[in-house]
Amino acid sequence: MTYAGARASTPHWADMDELSSAQSALSALRPVLSAITPDDCGLPTPCAGFDVAALGEHLVGTVRMVGAAADAGFVRFEVVSHDDDIEARVAASTEAVIAVWQRRGTAGEVVFAGRVMPARLALGVLSVELVVHGWDFAQALHRPLGITAAHADFVLAMARHIITPASRETAGFDDPVSVAADAAALDRLVAYTGRTPRRWPSNMKSR
Template identity: 30%
Template sequence: MNETLPLLRLAAERTSTLVRSLSDDQLALPTPCSEYDVKELLNHLEWAMSGFESLAGGGGFPPPKEYTGDFPERAERALKAWDRPQAWEGTSEALHGLPMIMIAKMFLVDVVVHAWDLSKSVGRPFEVDDETVAAILAFAEESAPMRKGSAAFGDPVEVPADAPAFDRAVGLLGRDPAWTP
């Protein structure tokens, strides 16, 4: 385990709080992920939590499923799986030999950036602490070459070099920091 686990816990808690506050009438709103509305993005987040839980135990991603509204519970199970020291060891066969620490960073990015997507969709602020921002920006910069052509994130969006670090990170991950519904 390392410094990523406390960041994961905080991110999952903040995202769960945001998800719990959403109402049914917000589920059809657009998101910065052009292929997802709010409900589809929540469905993706639920699926991702099950996947990151499975990966921590040496498994792979489960098949896609329908939205159930249980993101907080899935996030908690995923965190429990990553709370085991062996979850951080070695590589993942399911993800082509990626080191588990890289998968944990992907977990962090997925939770935080999609929470940002949701907050933008519903017009709510979403705060990210400086340590998490630094970790996400570092991941975005370090993983840019391997993400080329990947469907996981969009093509980078041009963001001024003097923009806030989180804006630069979401830009590298294919989001326009100025996006509005």
């Protein structure tokens, strides 16, 4: 399927697909997660009701749901240890899910969270989760998230198909937040998911 809405100013958007997007999202997220210390686990995040530790658990769970959409037996396989840190758990789960989707391919339809959808769109959930929750982690930890404008535009285009008015209700997404027409691509993405784009104070050093 094609995704409408990507801006012409991002020429590399056409070179992406759902798998390469997920791989790039994980690469951008890992440096953020690797900075988490035990003292950070209780920090609040922009994802309402989730601190850093709880958001890590939530992300691993959703990633595994994407794997189960490709292979119903996927959830029976424990690919991570609860003794691992958040980065290790997210990375191991995501890499396992990418592998199962590489084997399945993206043709046809699958069931994700009780909803029948094109397989490509279900795989697209992986990028939306990694990038948007990556932004949540980055905000909580006062760190940058290395997502390019082209990548953010691609994920936003997928999100517009995935996050419908009905799924906002069931998945807990708030209504979109208004942003300027010339807002950065990542800001437009997180605003679409109901988050208010913000940055840590300019005098605060990243860790």
